[in-house]
Amino acid sequence: MSKLPVMIDITEKLIVVIGGGKAVERRLNKLSKWTENIVIISPSITAQIKELVASTNIVWKKREFHPLDIENASLVIIATNDVELNRRISHDAPSHAWINAMHDAENGDLEFPIYMQNGHLTIAISTNGASPILAKKIKKDMEEKFNDKYVTYIDFLYEVRQLLKGLSIDPLKKHDYLKEIVENPIYEEEDQLAYLKELKSENK
Structure with a gap:
């Protein structure tokens, strides 16, 4: 089952x-x-x-x-x-x-289940008992793919979401912002800071 x-x-x-x-x-x-x-x-x-x-x-x-x-x-x-x-x-x-x-x-x-956790990212893996060895391999693959740089990006997404919650702008526009930075990821810290600064100016 x-x-x-x-x-x-x-x-x-x-x-x-x-x-x-x-x-x-x-x-x-x-x-x-x-x-x-x-x-x-x-x-x-x-x-x-x-x-x-x-x-x-x-x-x-x-x-x-x-x-x-x-x-x-x-x-x-x-x-x-x-x-x-x-x-x-x-x-x-x-x-x-x-x-x-x-x-x-x-x-x-x-x-x-087997899981990997790094910062805000948690991924649970299960094969429903079919192959625990495969589940461990998938975990290893995920850890390589979602490395510290990716976790920093997720921290950035969290900051943007928290900031948007406090902004007095249209809810649909908030959604567009969140969708944009997922479809077009910003990985570099300098670019992330610049984006956050620009976003804060929306409420002025």
């Missing part, structure tokens, strides 16, 4: 992770960049996860899973090596919670 690509803000969402192995390490390395509102349920965890717990607000509950652990969770990450336990956790999860089943992706409703 195909899944809808979305971007979500998890800052204030409770994330419960069941499991403490290498797979959880990789997941936490990603998640901890956006939130520390994470609870790990596992009798044991790896040394790297212990270091992460010690240096962040992530909580480790050193015990077996209980259904009450996920009662208020927004996202449940199932990552144990026990097939029956994984099935039971998925069954016990509240209807409001998203499920990421790391050892059986099809039984979850949320997956974490």
Whole structure:
């Protein structure tokens, strides 16, 4: 079953992770960049996860899973090596919670794609499980194509958009400005500054 690509803000969402192995390490390395509102349920965890717990607000509950652990969770990450336990956790999860089943992706409703992020630019890549190796190759290609110069250009687009929001000019004209600098990109910093200066004069 195909899944809808979305971007979500998890800052204030409770994330419960069941499991403490290498797979959880990789997941936490990603998640901890956006939130520390994470609870790990596992009798044991790896040394790297212990270091992460010690240096962040992530909580480790050193015990077996209980259904009450996920009662208020927004996202449940199932990552144990026990097939029956994984099935039971998925069954016990509240209807409001998203499920990421790391050892059986099809039984979850949320997956974490490979992604590249640089400045305002984020590109998520998924082959829906057909070829993770290809997804990694596409990521590498994207990183080469959308380099730091391109990211600086996106920063410029952001500045223009913010400036236009405050200008008292016709909305259609604002749209024309935004369309123009996408169809005719301005990559050089000197030219960008000159464009911004000219744009500011529109409101005088």
